[in-house]
Amino acid sequence: MEVRARAPGKIILAGEHAVVHGSTAVAAAIDLYTYVSLRFPTPADNEDALKLHLKDLGLEFSWPVGKIKEVLPELGGNVTSTPPSCSLEMMKAIASLVEEQNVPEANIGLASGISAFLWLYTSVHGNKPATAVVTSELPLGSGLGSSAALCVALSAALLALSDSVKLDFSDQGWQVFGDSELEIVNKWAFEGEKIIHGKPSGIDNTVSTYGNLIKFKSGELTLLKTNMPLKMLVTNTKVGRNTKALVASVSERTLRHSSAMTSVFNAVDSISNELAAIIQSPVSDDLAITEKEEKLEELIEMNQGLLQCMGVSHASIETVIRTTLKYKLSTKLTGAGGGGCVLTLLPSLLSGTVVDKVIAELESCGFQCLIAGIGGRGVEISFGSSS
Numbered sequence: 001m002e003v004r005a006r007a008p009g010k011i012i013l014a015g016e017h018a019v020v021h022g023s024t025a026v027a028a029a030i031d032l033y034t035y036v037s038l039r040f041p042t043p044a045d046n047e048d049a050l051k052l053h054l055k056d057l058g059l060e061f062s063w064p065v066g067k068i069k070e071v072l073p074e075l076g077g078n079v080t081s082t083p084p085s086c087s088l089e090m091m092k093a094i095a096s097l098v099e100e101q102n103v104p105e106a107n108i109g110l111a112s113g114i115s116a117f118l119w120l121y122t123s124v125h126g127n128k129p130a131t132a133v134v135t136s137e138l139p140l141g142s143g144l145g146s147s148a149a150l151c152v153a154l155s156a157a158l159l160a161l162s163d164s165v166k167l168d169f170s171d172q173g174w175q176v177f178g179d180s181e182l183e184i185v186n187k188w189a190f191e192g193e194k195i196i197h198g199k200p201s202g203i204d205n206t207v208s209t210y211g212n213l214i215k216f217k218s219g220e221l222t223l224l225k226t227n228m229p230l231k232m233l234v235t236n237t238k239v240g241r242n243t244k245a246l247v248a249s250v251s252e253r254t255l256r257h258s259s260a261m262t263s264v265f266n267a268v269d270s271i272s273n274e275l276a277a278i279i280q281s282p283v284s285d286d287l288a289i290t291e292k293e294e295k296l297e298e299l300i301e302m303n304q305g306l307l308q309c310m311g312v313s314h315a316s317i318e319t320v321i322r323t324t325l326k327y328k329l330s331t332k333l334t335g336a337g338g339g340g341c342v343l344t345l346l347p348s349l350l351s352g353t354v355v356d357k358v359i360a361e362l363e364s365c366g367f368q369c370l371i372a373g374i375g376g377r378g379v380e381i382s383f384g385s386s387s
């Protein structure tokens with residue numbers, strides 16, 4: 001039996017970091033996915049290992065089931081609607097399983113993703129042998145939510161092959177889970193994100209699970225409906241960074257300057273709510289769209305200023321901001337910052353020639369641009385054969 005799951009990445013239009021501290025944020029799914037295929041061997045395969053193949057990276061990891069049983073004896077068969085959190089002791093045991101795989105130094109950031117895989121897999125399926133293959137269209141560690149997409153796709157595949165979820169195996173196309181399964185997938189993915197991020201808000205796994213455009217605050221999501229075009233240019237500065245470290249640095253700043261940071265987070269909350277209200281209000285004509293886009297641009301600039309206050313901007317991000325400003329375009333970082341990806345709003349009346357010029361200038365600086373479709377599908381599964 002083999003299942004494939006795919007889960008989208010995301011952009012955060014407003015509110016990253018502040019959302020970890022209880023503020024509202026607005027995020028949208030993008031049409032770039034992480035795919036996980038999961039297969040249990042048949043007795044004829046004579047396989048006795050849990051294997052993880054990170055296909056695009058050309059890396060394969062394998063743990064004999066006996067070893068997993070020895071290190072993690074109590075795990076398995078646990079598909080409850082309130083998944084357990086990974087204890088410190090368990091985290092150490094999982095780290096020892098990852099360490100023995102000698103992850104190449106150049107890919108050491110993957111260790112947390114591999115740990116999340118081991119925790120989620122063994123929590124649901126114990127020490128049953130299996131092969132998981134992961135591929136992704138998302139750049140890893142760039143603010144587009146690859147960690148959440150991995151955890152959501154993985155949780156979906158694990159739950160699809162567990163006894164507690166009833167699905168139509170005969171359907172070969174992409175299928176969506178029912179509401180109660182989506183809720184479980186989201187909760188399990190959040191536990192995986194905790195291993196990768198330390199203290200995630202849950203916005204990334206939620207938008208990857210449910211897709212669409214969402215407003216999120218303290219674990220609660222609201223689906224947003226819009227008839228605005230909302231075209232965003234995503235620029236990857238290609239400066240590597242790590243969400244866990246950036247989230248921790250904002251928390252440390254909050255401990256040092258509690259009152260000032262509370263004001264910053266409150267301001268972000270207002271920005272996110274205003275942005276959500278603008279994109280939701282009905283649009284009647286071009287003039288109305290232009291007026292709204294001008295307001296959104298101002299909010300984007302204000303949010304970026306506050307992210308700078310939090311200490312998560314970066315010289316490369318400032319270069320993109322300066323470059324796009326020459327074309328009167330507004331830009332903010334998206335995700336954890338410190339490098340990674342930034343967003344530029346492309347107003348609906350902006351000519352294609354200008355867009356081409358901006359992209360050419362950004363790419364001449366060594367950045368990589370893409371225009372992602374936003375607000376699309378959430379997690380889906382398929383019982384067809386893998387490609």
Ligand SMILES: Nc1ncnc2c1ncn2[C@@H]1O[C@H](COP(=O)(O)OP(=O)(O)O)[C@@H](O)[C@H]1O
Pocket residue numbers: 034054109110111112113114134135136139140141142143144145146147148150196197241242243244335336
């Ligand atoms: N396809 C993948 N395969 C293995 N690990 C992954 C994959 N996608 C994400 N990860 C894990 O997530 C980490 C990146 O997450 P993070 O720093 O939160 O950035 P982002 O979520 O913005 O991409 C990677 O270093 C790795 O540990």
Ligand SMILES: C[C@@](O)(CCOP(=O)(O)O)CC(=O)O
Pocket residue numbers: 015016017018019020142143144145146147197199200201202203204243247334335336337
């Ligand atoms: C900084 C934060 O708001 C978003 C992180 O997104 P990403 O992992 O950089 O894609 C953290 C969170 O909300 O969990």
Ligand SMILES: [Mg+2]
Pocket residue numbers: 145146147148197204243
């Ligand atoms: Mg992440």
